[in-house]
Amino acid sequence: MSRQNQTFKAAVNSALASFGALAPGAELGSEAELAAKLSISRTTARNVLAHLVQLGVVEWEGRRKTLLRAPCPEDRFPPEDVALPAELAERQLQEWILRTDLPPGSQIHESELARQLDIPVALVRDLLQNFRVSGLIEKNPNKHWTFRGFTREYATEMCDMRELIERAAIRQLIADPEHPSLPRMAEMERLHIALLARDDAAMTEFPALDARFHRIICQAADNRFFDEFAHRISIIVHYHYQWNKRDETARNRAAIREHLAVIRAVLSGRGEDALAAFDHHLATARTTLLASVNWG
Amino acid sequence: MSRQNQTFKAAVNSALASFGALAPGAELGSEAELAAKLSISRTTARNVLAHLVQLGVVEWEGRRKTLLRAPCPEDRFPPEDVALPAELAERQLQEWILRTDLPPGSQIHESELARQLDIPVALVRDLLQNFRVSGLIEKNPNKHWTFRGFTREYATEMCDMRELIERAAIRQLIADPEHPSLPRMAEMERLHIALLARDDAAMTEFPALDARFHRIICQAADNRFFDEFAHRISIIVHYHYQWNKRDETARNRAAIREHLAVIRAVLSGRGEDALAAFDHHLATARTTLLASVNWG
DNA sequence: TTACGGTTTTTTATAAATAAAATACCTTTA
DNA sequence: TAAAGGTATTTTATTTATAAAAAACCGTAA
Incomplete structure (x- = not known):
């Protein structure tokens, strides 16, 4: 399904939060300024603006962007939509490895883990590779991973x-x-x-x-x-x-x-x-x- | 194109090399023994045997496997076919980063590197992520990598x-x-x-x-x-x-x-x-x- | 009855496809 | 004329597809 738009959603929430300091009727500055403030590209900033218009929070006509009303909690995206899947999965994986209390020498299968955590195998692979540096797991080429154990x-x-x-x-x-x-x-x-x-x-x-x-x-x-x-x-x-x-x-x-x-x-x-x-x-x-x- | 059969080819070469010690007419032991000796699965060992039969080096009938003739250099796969693409690419990437003499702060783009080294972007990504531990490069999320420099x-x-x-x-x-x-x-x-x-x-x-x-x-x-x-x-x-x-x-x-x-x-x-x-x-x-x- | 070989299933390694996000380029307007 | 907006292109993040390789299963013969 390719990429989800977490960056966009996080930026919308972050933009809404920043509006708390402004009164309705305030002007919003240029697209480039908004992009810089939210640490995103202008492309995404424009998508954010378009979304805010749909919400009825902002009026956008050429280079005039006006705040129509104070944002309410319903305008925001829920937190689980905002988190990057990779970061979410990273914590899940760490939880799984460190809380399951596996005996040393246990086999860890990418595919099994992918099923358990409900994430694609490629991501599991990336995460395990990254976690390898912790010294707790090692790779058997062409085969499974091995948990060396918190010994x-x-x-x-x-x-x-x-x-x-x-x-x-x-x-x-x-x-x-x-x-x-x-x-x-x-x-x-x-x-x-x-x-x-x-x-x-x-x-x-x-x-x-x-x-x-x-x-x-x-x-x-x-x-x-x-x-x-x-x-x-x-x-x-x-x-x-x-x-x-x-x-x-x-x-x-x-x-x-x-x-x-x-x-x-x-x-x-x-x-x-x-x-x-x-x-x-x-x-x-x-x-x-x-x-x-x-x-x- | 998915996986190439490097493991198989390397195993064939390695099997041929091990035959140097045997005289024609010698018996070859069980599939499991061969697999263990070559550190591969029995599945691959069977593929190797089948290939050796095709080459006319081995005769294989049920559980009787006989060496027909001493292997010659032409039987072997060339070395470039045997190397794993990932390992090959890893050295290429290290060469590229460390010999190009990039100035500190240079941008490194996954896609550009993929074109230059003629390998898929996903692999470049993996390799860069792995190389990150060296402390020489860092990732800008959603953007390019930065070469911190051998300063x-x-x-x-x-x-x-x-x-x-x-x-x-x-x-x-x-x-x-x-x-x-x-x-x-x-x-x-x-x-x-x-x-x-x-x-x-x-x-x-x-x-x-x-x-x-x-x-x-x-x-x-x-x-x-x-x-x-x-x-x-x-x-x-x-x-x-x-x-x-x-x-x-x-x-x-x-x-x-x-x-x-x-x-x-x-x-x-x-x-x-x-x-x-x-x-x-x-x-x-x-x-x-x-x-x-x-x-x- | 156990070790071995044939067959099937599972898992890994790699490539390719796709949408999001960033960047670059061009046009417009204050 | 310079800063802003509109549009096109490039690049990254993520998922999916596919073949190789490993592992599991099962029947058979020494």
Whole structure:
């Protein structure tokens, strides 16, 4: 069926949202301006305008485009129409692989997965190929894929690599008192303190904060290979949080305190302390991760 | 046109080659045995047998398969028929990107590349997506790819990552006197001494040896993420050797001596010396790589 | 009764088709 | 005359089609 018009639909929604600031009767600027504002081509911008005319939200006569009425929720496309099928399917696939708890060595068939997720095989193929970099699956040429498993070895190898990278990154961060990442560390301090003050139920917000913390550390090195690895790993770590629920809130509170120790040492320029605190945090993070391994 | 039968053709060639050890009149074993020996399915093995019958090389009657005559060169399929189109195209694409000397920021269009390399766009897309991990290109959604360029930044980031990994790997290598990679290091010593004894013309063989040396170091850590990165990088380094021809033979001889210093220190258990020698080699390798940067 | 061969079904690799979206080109109008 | 709109062309994203290759199934003979 070829392409669906997600870009168009997303642009319509985004245009409608931007009209909230305007009063009916306002003029809308040129097609090129609209295209630039929505980060789309002028072709799509024109399609959006045409659609808005059909909705009765806009009047369009030559180069005069007038807002007729404030947009209402019914004008918007539903969110599931807006998401790109590829991105939607990517999350579905990750869910499937990481939550099905397959034993190591399991066969993964493109065609079977395509049926289960109700997406074309070609897309499954693309997604698996992309996911391969995570180190969790491998291809048998002319045959199926194999799930290598979230094993003790995998977790160890991942932690080794991660510690190597993040230690190098934090060394760069503490070496430069003017480092551009420092303001974001200050912001992190506030967020950590705020979360620590809240009740146990709020601890569900920790995984996202943890991901941001490690990402900021990584980005301090300004190295594309660090970022690439960190991104891949964050997906795995994200799922790991859903496997190991034992002592969850206690662990999370402890981790927040460990983060804070690192952040405060970094911000106050105590380099050695920061390194020591960070090493300590990496050690507990490794223990936590290994505790969530089900296989081997 | 769908799939071509490369697997079949490669299997025929491989079967013919294995017949060199047999005398005419010899019996050939079961279909399953043949399939296992050639690492193909029984289906393809049967097709191979049928083809060999047509060639008059084999007689096949029920479960009796007899070699009629020694295979001759004409029986074999030409090498270009045997290579997988995807692998062929992958090398073509790498050649194109890394030898065209595009300025950083250049647009790369899937369709244009498909025309130039005479392969379907879908394949170009796959290959570019795969090559993305090298950090040299990036995708603009709904638009073209951008060549980020083999710049000073790129080379620096690559070296930073490489040194991090290889230092960690060699530390593991020297920490264990029974390390399984040590025999391969001994083999490496022989190869390096042999190459050093030969004339300048033989120095063209150094890049391949260099790649093997660094690969063995990497593999000593037994970490899939290390290997993955090392593999990606080896492709880039391979091309870099073709850009920087100045003082080539002198540089290569010096590098061989540096390798030897590392290898000997490792083999004789002088850990500190090995680390120092390796650091020294990494420093010159970095200098060499940066000297071949044409942009920025 | 089990290993083997014949046959059918499933799955993968590749190519081609199609609509969306971007870009380029040309015309118009303020 | 320059910026905007209209139109045509190119390129990308996605689906579908097809043959090769693998795997499963089943009957048969040593």
